[in-house]
Amino acid sequence: MVLNEGEELLGVYRSALQAASARGYTNIVQRLLDAGAQVNINNGWRGTALIVAARWEHKEIVEKLLNHGAEVNAYGEGYGTALQATSIDGHEEIFQLLINAGADHNAEGGMYFTALQAASQGHENLVQKLLESGADPNTLGGKFGTALQAAAYYG
Numbered sequence: 001m002v003l004n005e006g007e008e009l010l011g012v013y014r015s016a017l018q019a020a021s022a023r024g025y026t027n028i029v030q031r032l033l034d035a036g037a038q039v040n041i042n043n044g045w046r047g048t049a050l051i052v053a054a055r056w057e058h059k060e061i062v063e064k065l066l067n068h069g070a071e072v073n074a075y076g077e078g079y080g081t082a083l084q085a086t087s088i089d090g091h092e093e094i095f096q097l098l099i100n101a102g103a104d105h106n107a108e109g110g111m112y113f114t115a116l117q118a119a120s121q122g123h124e125n126l127v128q129k130l131l132e133s134g135a136d137p138n139t140l141g142g143k144f145g146t147a148l149q150a151a152a153y154y155g
Contacts, residue, residue: 014043021049021065024058029065039070047076054094055085062094072101080110080118087115090123105135112150113142120150127151
């Protein structure tokens, strides 16, 4: 089985729940949750099932995971938090679900360092929402330094 960007399943995820969440297998995610799968297993780079579901825009899975106690501010080294992961591609519905669940809009870490830097890659609506909710545009770190530098890089 091949996953996103040519990666193989073996070794990429630490649990069946993470793998099913990344691939968007809603029915399998539900069966795993019903069987007591641990929602917050974190494999470091990919993070938790919630982070990968948010990254690959699997809204129904994000909802299921949140309803089963997924930690909304869990951190993975690659994408950072679920809010950062969904901000990369501008997934507005998932973004709002995470905000409503208490996601920290100023959490730092991961490739894009903040949700604002991730959203600054051309997702104007998310940038506006983050700024209105108090995201700090001057936070320094990550791949680009600041959200303004990220926006300048991506035009």
